[in-house]
Amino acid sequence: MKAAIFDRPEKVSKSFRNQMTLWQRGANWLLLLIVFLVMMLPLVNVLAISLSNNMGSQVADVTLWPREFSTEGYTFIWSARNLARAFTNSSVVAVLGTLITTSICAMAGYVLIQRDLPFRRGIATAILVTMMIPGDLTLVSIFSLNKALGLIDSYAGLVLNGLVSGFSIMLIRNYFLSVPESLAESGRIDNASELRIFLAIYIPLALPGLAAITFLEFIGKWNSFMIPLIITNKPELYTLPIILRQLTQPTDSTSGVDYIYPNARMAAIVITITPLILLYSVAQRFLIGGLTLGAAKG
């Protein structure tokens, strides 16, 4: 299932080489070139503006290279506007949340593969039902709930909301299913506890799955927008998406006093996506594997 999307066995490529006409191949490359430019130019533009100086970033032009190279946008947004605080908040909430979520979901996934477990089907159905409920529609009630629990403006609230995901449970369950059951049986014969079988046999053998849900959960939490939007009012608790939203709203509507140069605004975007790009370059295989399996099992 970890279908190697990025490489295809040599045999295959030989078998259908040169089947498209030259004209078709040219048209295909042209299409892909256009797609590439449409995807790439906006990112290049953002990076170039972020690395321009204050004045340069305001020049109205097709900016694909920094105008008057400078990192003043980065230093301004990081210290003067305290993006550092939001970065820390996002990191703490995302890392802590991911660790807890992954542990809880992995345990639940293990429960779902116990064949003789009474009520297993009922449990699985309940989890599937939560996946069908569009949770974000209940945002008003989620707000009321958080208020009642005293979670408004707290780190606990940011971590607790969205702590369990049916998708991750089902995903890790699918990875666990590929672990040979005889291993668990031999563990049981040796009188190992279920927790021990889970930790010593299943977790090591389902590491790619664990990596997949860890990375997917981290990305989801890093990008989480609605929850911090409705449960935080204090700037000290703002996460990156909340700050970014404020920064990227065109400033013409506000009273020009608080003008932030485009280089600083784009610097905030670059800072926010850098961890994601790093993560992708390290964990591409697990991410794609997890997403593919997740969609296949719907």
Next chain:
Amino acid sequence: MTAVAAPNKRENKRRNNRRLRRKLWQYKGIYLMILPVFMYFAIFTFYPLGLGLVQSFQKVRLIGAATFIGIENYDKVLGDPIFRMSFINSVVVGTVSLFINLAIAMVLTVSVNEVRHKPGKSLIQTVTFLPYLFSWTVVGGMWLLILSHNGMVNEFLVKLGLERMMFFTSPAWGRPVILFTNAWKQAGYFTVLLLASVVSIDPIIYEAARIDGASRMRQVRYIIIPQVWPTIKTLLVLGATGVLRNFDQVLIMNRPATKDSIRTLLLYIYEEGITKMKIGTATAAATVVMATTLIITVVVRRLAKYEQDASY
């Protein structure tokens, strides 16, 4: 054992009960492992669901007890022209967006699959997929600048000697901008999933087709498309649940001029419930949307003849 005593039903039942209880006890550790999940779903999923349903029939005051007022909230919501407009926006933009993204992903899949130059192939996959990992605050924020009056796109048009386009100040551009940026962010994700099913095609099938003299185009039509069809159906079914759930994108990308043409149901619920604190109408609207989503899901599943993995 059963043959020895064939006692009455009650005896049997009691024995079964005892066996079940013993089994439950034997599995107590296992149940403990799933306890956090149940507590979470009870508190953060099912309770808000029930609370919303109850509050949709109530007049909720900031101070003092809520009173039951029947379907008054529903009357108000269904009679609200802004709600109706949001409903139409959500359905139209959500559906069109889903189909556009799937169509683009289809074309890209076939196209990328033809590329034999490996670095080029992985490069194009990476750049199309990458924005899927970014939040809407990032993607929306980028495009707010790029499509602004002096942004890259308009400056490019001016260089070509064309007029500037008022992407955020003309209502007519509201929906196209939403559809385009949505495709920019999501189509690569669909492409990756479709490509994963294309690579699982047995090369012998191509070989056979080639020997029979089938052109590459015919192979695409009769081998590749049928192969990815189940994945497309899955994406359609999964996407249908999300049609009415666009929130982040429109909250970030709406401008005063375009807001009315793109306001979605979730944005409406947010404005009613959180901004204006009208909890009754907001929860009534949420309940209506929930019911609609359920209907859409069921209908699409039927139409796509989609069977959920029954192995649970």
